Structure formats: C-alpha cells, structure tokens
Amino acid sequence: TSVHGFVDPRFEISRIDRRLFGGFVEHLGRHIYDGIHEPGHPTADADGFRADVVELVKELGVSTIRYPGGNFVSGYRWEDGIGPREDRPRRLDLAWHSTETNEVGLHEFQAWLDLVGSDLMLAVNLGTRGTQEALDLLEYANASVETAWTRRRAENGRDEPFGVTMWCLGNEMDGPWQLGHRNAEDYGKLASRTAKGMRMLDPGVELVVCGSSGSGMPTFGSWERTVLEHTFDDVDFISCHSYYQEHGGDAQEFLASGVDMARFIESVVAIADAVAATRKSDKRIMISFDEWNVWYLHREDGSESGDELTGDDWPVAPRLLEDRYHALDGVVFGDLLITLLQHSDRVRSASLAQLVNVIAPIMTEPGGPAWRQTTFFPFSITSRLAGERAVRVPVDAGTITSARFGEVARVNAVATVDDGGATLFLVNRSTTDAVDLRLDITALAGGDIAVIESHLLHEDDLYAANTLQEPERVGVRPLDGAHVTDGILSLQLPAVSWAAVRLG
Ligand code: AHR
DSSP states (O other), rough: OOOOOOOOSSSEEEEGGGGGGGGESSSSSTSSSTTTTTTSSTTTTTBBHHHHHHHHHHHTTEEEESSSSSSGGOOOOGGGGGSSSGOOOOEEEEETTTTEEEESSSHHHHHHHHHHHHHEEEEEESSSEEEOHHHHHHHHHHOOOOOOOHHHHHHOOSSSSOOEEEEEEESOOTTTTTOOOOOOOHHHHHHHHHHHHHHHHHHOOOOEEEEEEEETTTTTTTTHHHHHHTTTOOOSEEEEEEEOOOOOOOOHTTTHHHHHHHHHHHHHHHHHHHHHHHHOOOOEEEEEEEEEEOOBBBOOOOOOOOOOOOOTTOOOOOOOOOOBBBBBHHHHHHHHHHHHHHHTEEEOOOOOOOOSSSSOOOEEESOOOOOOOOOOHHHHHHHOOOEEEEEEEEBBBBBEEEETEEEEEEEEEEEEEEEEEEEEEHHHHHHHSOEEEEEEOTTTTGGGEEEEEEEEOOOOTOOBBBBSSSSSSSSOOOTTTOOOTTTEEEEEOOOSEEEEEEEO
C-alpha cells in the first residue's frame, strides 16, 4: 500500500522558541483567588499557594506566563498590589464586575512563578492609564540603580530586579468592551510613545503591540496595518487572540478550527511584512499569539460568557468562565497546538488562555481536589515532547468538508526533531472515518528508529469530560499498534482523535 506522507528534517520550518508553550493568568473569577491562591487549603504553603495546583502547572509545562490580564489590566493600578497586604485597597474590577482584594500582586505572583518554574510576561495598562504608569512599573520591576521606585521594591522585600523581558503594550485595545478602547490611529501613537520610553529605560525589553482581539473583528487587517505603521520600529511582536467553540452541534466544522487559526496567522504575517516592504525594511515582526483556546464564549441563547454579573453585586472571586472541556474540545485544542508549531517561524510566543479555573486545563474545588481537563493532555505532552526544531509533515489522507473553508486536510500533522530523535503530532479531523496512516520516515536515521512513546486522545463519546465527581474519566492511552517497519511508520488514528508519537 502507498504512503500518505513523509517526515524529513530537511523540510525544517524553524527552531522552536520555548515561549510558544506559554500560559496566561488573569485576575478573573477564581483564577488567582480560590485557584492558585487559597490560604487554608490542606495543600497551601505559608504564602497561601496550593501545592497541588503548583504540581499540575509544572506537569503542564508552561514557559512564560502572561499577567495580570486580559481585560482586567485595562483598569488595573499595579501599585495597589505592592506593599503591606493590610494596606492594600479593595477595588471594583469593571472588566469582570467583581471586587479585587489585591492580596496577590507582583511580588506574590513572582513567588508563585518561582514555585512553578515559569517566566513572567507583564502587560501594562494602556486603557485607563498611559506612558508614565507603564514606565513606573518597568522601573520598579527592572531597574537596578537606586531610585524612589527601586527603594520601594527593596522595602517590599526584593533588592534584585524582577528582570521581566516580555511586555504587552495594553490588551485588546481594538475591542469596544475594553476600558479605554481606542481607534488604531490613537492606540498606535500611544503604543509607540510608550514603547520608545520603555526602551530608553531598558533596551533589553521585548515589546508586544496589540493586534486584533480576533480575526472576525470589523477592523481586523486595517487595525494591524495602522498600528504597525506607527510602531514598526518600536516593537518586536504583534499579538493575535483567538477562541474557538462548537456552534449548533456541528462538530465537523469545529474540527476545522486549526484552518482558521492558520489563516489568521498567515494574514497577520502578510500585513506585517507589507508594512516592512513599504519601509524597505528587512526587520520581521513576530507574532505573540498571547490568547488562544477553546472557549464557549457565545452561548446558544445569545448571551456572552462573563456577562452574567451586573448591578450592585461585585463578588470576590466569582465562578466565571469555568468551561468544562470534553474530548472533542481536547482534539481541537491539540490541532491548535499543531498549527502553532507549523507557524513557529513567525509565532515566537504564545499563551494558552488561561491556566486555572478560568477557561482552564486545570480545575480546583475550594478545600477540595484539583484535576486535569481534557485540554491538559495535548498541552503537557506537546510541551514535553516537542524537540528543538519544527518540521513540515505533508500528509495526503483525504479531506473533510468545512462550510467556511471548503475541502480541508483530514489529517493535520507536524513533527519536531532533536538530537535524540523526532516527535510527530497528528490529528484526525474526520467525525466519521478512522485513518490507517503510513508515513515514510527513512530520512530519520535511515528509518532505523522506533516508536518509544505514544499517546492517543480519543473517546467514543465526544462529550465525555473530567469533573469533580469523575476527575479521571478522560485521559490519554498508548496508540496501540504504532510501529516502524522498513522505514515506514504505520499507525491508526480513530475518527476525532489527537496523537503524539515519539521516535528514538
Ligand atoms: O481570556 C479571557 C478574556 O478574553 C481576556 O480577559 C480578554 O483579553 C479576552 O477577550
């Protein structure tokens, strides 16, 4: 029988920036409070951080973590979160109609990052605030000479700088829901001024300017062009945000989400490079895909996730955006990771939105357990098994029909290679057909390589999920029968499945 494709390291896409496996923690719902921070929980340490959550975040394998928002940051006064806890103000968080206690701020969050072993990526408030407050925060975080701000940092227990490299210039400033929302022209000018000041203070920072909050935004495209015309010389990255969900029970269409993400990335790259071309510049603006996930944002009844709180009720840590992910979501999610790796030449940073309780791979119950959602598995496995370099894997295993994109590949795949071998990541997007796949891998050590580890995410019940009552209902299992013979890797992918195969 014929082969469907091949893996050849000469078809390299790029060296992979580990920042592709980033996460995102926002002051939102039960993410911080009653999520990562729950003094009184049986596993909490002296600072109130849950050790069971720390262990799961470590297992997830997240590189950089974007903080503290999200929509939250556009109304946030970072100074509220420093100094003695008893002096910190309670504030209304207008983005999520909640009360922010400020018990966790920059120092506490850094302490938590030290526990989980991830790097901090900070967002500044360009919604209700401006350049000066961004510079104050940068000086507080990164300056090493003695100033009023660094003295305060030392008084708050930290002599040495935080040394934050990645900075987001605001959040989703194209969105009418955003506090301080602006048009592209006004935002572009503000972002440019702020970026120039930040670089004067610390030339080592890497700056992310806001792209569109989704490719469906009416200003998508023109926003990127105008913003980059103002900031091209000042920034390193432009952001992409994208969330996917199943609409109207159409699982097949949902399974084509990776195609949407690919087109989004390729469109933003085209616009960024067009701006470069008009300036006769060979500088390449990279993409920070700093919010991506499955999120049941638009409900069938027309309401929006997160809009449920109104009126005089401003709760602390309400249950918001606590999506329960099922097996189908996990498969689509795995395809999104494949898509990011396929574009790793330009996507040099990405943040899974979010990490704990809020559209999250990890859920917790106050006083109770923490558990992995279905999306946990593709992330932790991809982060752990992805090697140094991404390699294109052309596969011709038929197509599925998407209402939006026409005929799209049934099997989507990417590989990574490193000195120890290679890893293949694959998804079968078909809702009906299993695929018996044969890939020529003779270019990998002459085919003298074997399957040493494999993982399959697949459930006959697409809507099976892990819950408080049944936290281990869905998991991964080995991909039975995957083997290499005469330089051909053979494996079977059931309908609606994601898999990883380690060869060494
Ligand atoms: O991740 C949830 C929200 O989605 C973020 O706060 C916002 O940036 C985006 O709209």
